[in-house]
Amino acid sequence: MYDQAQLFADEISKKLPGEFDFKIYPNGQLGKEDALINNAKLGSIEMIVVASGVLKLDGKLGIFDLPWLFKNYDQVEKLSKGSFGQAVKKRIEDKQNLVVLGMYASGFRQVINNRRPIVHPADMKGLKIRVTGSKYRREGFSQLGADPQPIAWTETFTAIQQGVVDGAEASIYAFYGAKLYEINKYISLTRHSYTPSFLIASPTFWASLSDQQKKAFREAAADITDKAYADAQSLDQRYLKKMKDDVKVNEVDSSAFQAKVKPVYQEYEKKYGSKWVDMIQSTN
Numbered sequence: 001m002y003d004q005a006q007l008f009a010d011e012i013s014k015k016l017p018g019e020f021d022f023k024i025y026p027n028g029q030l031g032k033e034d035a036l037i038n039n040a041k042l043g044s045i046e047m048i049v050v051a052s053g054v055l056k057l058d059g060k061l062g063i064f065d066l067p068w069l070f071k072n073y074d075q076v077e078k079l080s081k082g083s084f085g086q087a088v089k090k091r092i093e094d095k096q097n098l099v100v101l102g103m104y105a106s107g108f109r110q111v112i113n114n115r116r117p118i119v120h121p122a123d124m125k126g127l128k129i130r131v132t133g134s135k136y137r138r139e140g141f142s143q144l145g146a147d148p149q150p151i152a153w154t155e156t157f158t159a160i161q162q163g164v165v166d167g168a169e170a171s172i173y174a175f176y177g178a179k180l181y182e183i184n185k186y187i188s189l190t191r192h193s194y195t196p197s198f199l200i201a202s203p204t205f206w207a208s209l210s211d212q213q214k215k216a217f218r219e220a221a222a223d224i225t226d227k228a229y230a231d232a233q234s235l236d237q238r239y240l241k242k243m244k245d246d247v248k249v250n251e252v253d254s255s256a257f258q259a260k261v262k263p264v265y266q267e268y269e270k271k272y273g274s275k276w277v278d279m280i281q282s283t284n
Contacts (some may be wrong), residue, residue, distance in 0.1 A: 001049040001197050004104050004228050008199060011220035015214060039096055050196045051106035052133065056129055058095055060272045061088070063280075066237035066265055067140030067259035070194040076105060077229040080196065082251025084279045090095030092198070099206045101267045102199035102221035105232035109193040112175050114197065117250045118188035121260045131169035136264050139194050140232050141169075143261045151180070158186065171195070172236045181243040190252045 009022035033053025039045040055061040070076055080103040089100040111118050125145035131138050141148040151159050159165050161183050199221055
């Protein structure tokens with residue numbers, strides 16, 4: 001997400017030369033996402049790029065954890081540019097008092113484990129997998145017979161090493177950063193869940209901008225969209241390549257898995273309706 005912040009800063013420098021001096025603080029230097037969001041609301045941070053921290057604020061945004069709902073990067077980019085993306089951004093603005101300028105990709109989540117490759121739904125049965133996120137993500141694993149365990153990310157390496165769990169679900173980048181490839185044998189590209197990222201402005205900062213500046217900020221956020229999604233895909237490939245000598249990587253046919261987790265969709269739709277689900281499923 002640092003790259004997305006830098007892309008935006010560079011674009012603003014072109015559109016409004018000399019008007020803003022961006023200082024970007026990566027890797028949690030200003031705190032965890034919950035703190036960043038709160039500080040943006042208070043106006044003590046002008047802009048943030050965050051991901052799952054936003055999703056936790058609103059149960060309806062749990063749609064991003066509905067298992068095997070999202071297909072690939074091409075689809076999620078189309079969704080972000082269309083009516084679904086506009087609806088999500090409006091929901092966040094209305095409920096959280098934040099200004100959402102852009103919706104990009106944090107990445108798809110995959111499964112790494114030391115027992116067996118995940119190819120068919122039955123391969124999940126009996127596996128203890130470190131799973132976080134909303135209840136919908138956890139229930140997706142449970143529907144397949146896996147045993148989801150809510151272990152802190154910082155404890156995941158040791159938990160796998162000691163046999164407390166068989167593996168974990170997270171992004172490719174996270175697997176590499178935590179060196180999970182050192183103690184696991186298989187990465188299955190399940191793409192069971194997708195996490196977007198959001199470029200957000202503090203309402204206080206936004207109110208201080210002129211109409212011309214606001215227009216430039218919105219244009220810049222839109223202009224970097226294609227590059228942001230392309231970078232997310234290349235990041236996955238880059239880190240898979242770094243781990244290929246240590247783990248076996250396999251693709252997964254998501255349709256077989258999706259058929260097994262319909263009760264999770266039904267639970268979500270009972271509470272929030274089917275409109276967003278229909279919008280996603282009708283986009284290729």
